[in-house]
Amino acid sequence: MVETLNIIKNDPWLEPYSDAIVGRHQHAIAKEQELAGKKTLSDFASGYLYFGLHKEDKGWVFREWAPNATAIYLIGDFNNWQEDPKFKMKRIRKSGNWEICLPEKAMKHGDLYKLKVYWEGGCGERIPAWATRVVQDDQTKIFSAQVWNPDKPYKFKKKVFVPNVGPLMIYECHVGMSQDAEKVGTYNEFRENVLPRVAADGYNCIQIMAIQEHPYYGSFGYHVSSFFAPSSRFGTPDELKQLIDTAHQMGIAVIMDIVHSHAVKNEVEGLGNFAGDPSQYFYPGDRREHPAWDSLCFDYGKNEVLHFLLSNCKYWLDEFHFDGFRFDGVTSMLYYSHGLGEAFCNYNDYFNGHQDDNAICYLTLANRLIHQVNPRAITIAEEVSGMPGLAAPFNDGGYGFDYRMAMNIPDYWIKIIKERKDEDWKPSSLFWEVTNRRKDEKTISYCESHDQALVGDKTIIFRLIDADMYWHFKKGDENFTVQRGIALHKMIRLLTASTINGGYLNFMGNEFGHPEWIDFPREGNGWSYKYARRQWNLVDNHELCYHYLGDFDKEMIHLLEGVKNIQKTDVVEIWHNDGDQVLAYRRKDLVFVFNFSPTRSFTDYGFLVPKGAYDVVLNTDNPAFGGFGFSDDSIRHFTCADPLYAKDKKEWLKLYIPARSAVVLKRVKA
Template identity: 75%
Template sequence: MGIVKRDPYLAPYESAIKGRHDHALWKLNQLTQGGKFSLSEFANGYQYYGLHHESDGWIFREWAPNATDIYLVGDFNNWQETIAYKCKRDVDTGDWELRLPEDAIQHGQFYKMHVYWNGGKGERIPAWAQRVVQDPQTGIFSAQVWSPNAPYVWKINSFNPQTSPLLIYECHIGMGQDAEKVGTYNEFREKVLPRIVKDGYNAIQIMAIQEHPYYGSFGYHVSSFFAPSSRFGTPEELKALVDDAHEAGIAVIMDIVHSHAVKNEMEGLGNLAGDPNQFFYSGERREHPAWDSLCFDYGKDEVLHFLLSNCKYWLEEFHFDGFRFDGVTSMLYYSHGLGESFCNYGDYFNGHEDDNAICYLMLANTLIHEVNNRALTIAEEVSGMPGLAAEFKDGGYGFDYRMAMNIPDYWIKTIKELPDEDWKPSSIFWEIKNRRIDEKTISYCESHDQALVGDKTIIFRLVDADMYWHFRIGDETERVHRGIALHKIVRLATISAINGGYLNFMGNEFGHPEWIDFPRAGNGWSCKYARRQWNLVDNPELCYHYLGDFDRNMLAVIKSEHGFTDTPIEEIWHNDNDQILAFSRGELIFVFNFSPSHSYSDYGFLVPEGSYAVVLNTDAKEFGGFGFADDSVEHFTNVDPLYTKQHKGWLKLYIPARSAVVLKKK
């Protein structure tokens, strides 16, 4: 298979790789009945199940094979069970159906199911509900009839994401505003989106879109998979956000959660109709041991139908440009990857892999690219499973990118454990470009994970409490100067070595202070730490704007090199004793001095002969540096007879301590 040809070390495991591939092909053939229809047609469940307004009234359907009776109750019948709202069962499929006249239900009304089964009953929200709302007084969730008279009219119907490079701004709608409250889709569209456009990102990756009962779960304990979170506004307001983003050239990636589901029964799928295993594995595999959640049974066709339809729903109905799949490692292994080291290839093929989940991921990527061949899929996966971001036809899983989760771990470990004088350029260079040759990655220094309570962002690790007392320009301590310098260098090193995309979490580009702590009982249900303080980066008297300005200029430099991610990374020089690293990509040369105390004059590198201009310098005063070098000087290579035939010469630079510079060949 293709991935084995490119990596001969996989040869001993080719039969396992082919077995997984063939399993997915077999399941694809089964689901499409031998190709009688497409996988996309199979994934139309959201158009069939749930509550829908039709030309002659309303139709409601739910899959609940263990139920003995289902009633629809709501505002329209005073929440009482009546014959008129009693569903009928299809004995063969386990589907329940209810047809109602036009005047039986109105847009905006609330409803639920009363479900009966042998030995019990319960109040439930339909699994396929597309609108779910929480009562602000009681905290109780209900489905809501959603069929506005004037459906949203899209301004942009077809969008082609920019992917060379893909520059992702990871964000959360609720915490995207300065005020101590839950933000809205409209506020994000009006106030935050313009910032993202101005900063130079070309994609946003939105968290917590699928409805979740507990706000503090960051959207990862999903209850209603087809309902955009009503905390932030209406479905039309989410569509307007996506539409405006597309109009501004911004792709919109959704953080989708198919790795597990919330355990809640009244709001979620935990016990929809008396069968706790309707959607989930049975026995010990049902509950996730670390996440307090439930694990989908990917071996059931009905579950595949539910999840694949969910993928298509968000693409078609909300025009998302793709997905970042959360928790892929947890899906791949029976152990969820917990307590495993993954030291060699054998660890990926020793029989502890969930073939059903692997099959689902292959089918999901096939479906997504069938629905939209420009869609982007990203795997959040930490074990290093080979082939995850390789094409399905080559034996891969079909993701377009995988998260380079080694990089933030490396930076955190380095900052925590090594004094500055022990930072080794050879180690740094290896880590920021360590990936499989046939798989594209999304590189990042830190995501939302590093900003949560219990962890620390890079700026907080570097500066700590001095952020509160010495981040005013002119009052910086040595710790602040060091933190600002390294914050920029770490980011520049990471983005300069990407082979697919780069990701930044909202606010981290300007060193947003403190941690993220969602409103909860322990903090008095305060939103003080679940917001973004844009006033800090907007204040010209504070150091935050140095970091924000640098980030903007850094992205501009990366984008100035056409086809940046396709240009090879060519090492020019590294010296661990000097703590100097230099490499080129196309017409750009990146030079780093990680030394905290040694500046170098006339430090020479052999580069293609010609003249070079400085296009970015972390030590520039405009970015909070000392401005030791004159960046207006044009740098010419010096002739060396030994390298004349190679058309190379010596480029000699002044490189201040703890700084980095980018030059471009003129």
């Protein structure tokens, strides 16, 4: 059996752990068989079609899983929030499921409702676990489920969408903070104002955060209460569908930041103590609470929990036409320690019995299901430990993610910006860091995501420039610090984006060096929205320097997308010299040259490349991007023959490369 798993063939260092790898693989196969039987996993994961509130031909039907409950009432606007016997649910035989059937006139679109759940020794109001619409009262701040049955539900215009994944260029975004105004943005505003920017900039995918309903806005959407309800802060479910449909019509894929790694503790809004059983959805005992996130950890060993989470995956694909998911907090799921305080220095750290095989099985099944529902779906794992096989195909012995986040890269950029002088930036180390990855797993490379923009951290532009952004970011008034920051911001992005083996990610606004941090409304800042927004006016104002960075990012993305499947081409190092701080590599017909030296420019610096003519197609030093324009980019460069390398069909390409700049050249027919 070991020979059949390519993950071990591809990496002989995994051979000593073959029993564990095969065991996990067999566990997933056995669990899928147990859950689905003779049907498919997709058939099994259709709980959202059964549970929750549904309008049928004869009226309404509502079902809930609450095995510890002794009685459940449906309460709401339709019965003055009273325990009416007509709205008392019945347990379905001896199962843990409850059901009630009501006439059509019993409730209407827009009605608010909850459950009044009784259990031995207590009772409480609860929002249904499978609720697909949850709203918050503006005055009382109380959340309730809402009947959602509009007369004219949204119908998708784009029935079938095929994502462009060659390469995947992701624009990570948050609908609520996507507007200039100091308020919560809406699905409609995002569709009208931000999507056109994303399309113009060349990104072919948006990754939307904070979709699942969450009680506390400041959690950035990571403390989820209602897993099947799109956040009503931003608008209606139909408006979210229209946003996704519009993105598809623009050729933009839409993936969702899905949170299955933990859940909010709230009991009334969430699943924390749904029917008097704190462990209905979550691990019992010491494993119930996440020690760092003040949240609850799902019990992935329960079939009912697997049914809930797998159905959640299918629901968003089926009902909203999402193109896939970025799974949050995967490291936390994989290990009993949640990865806290662990160094992950060698392979034994991944196979030492400290891993949650139930969670590993769930993630594997989730990928199996998602690609069964939509073979073109995109799945990405946010995982920092480096677990082998995470983004390897299931049939090879992997867990089936399409991509994993290259979380080492932003950490590295932060480290060298903070700790090393410019003169100590070594191109060999930079190149190693952006290309160091498993050959059989695709990654999403990025310089910074939302994580680096939050209060308590700093974006790259702020690490480079800091307070001078407030005083010297007007064109003509740039000081040395600003000039350095603009130059390095472009170089860092170009090096990261041009060496991808899967895709590239940018967080909304960071492409143009959005100033300041992200700070959501909270008591400590007077519930202000000042820093929970994106100031598009800055990049639109051509009297300021922000547009330099935005324009460069746009040209960079279009250039890389213009090379068919550039992510699948070899990154061939041509040259590095740590003393000169010069790096050069090529991908197909593109040659990338970096001079990280802060003070030294070089004339006639030579590289051996395939012979031919080369045109400059992108230059960080171009005045259009805030550079000095020291090079004449209109000149076509011809290689010079060298008899020593004639048999290799290589010749010398000699360039003038100014200090702290990078240039991309394309081989052309002379």
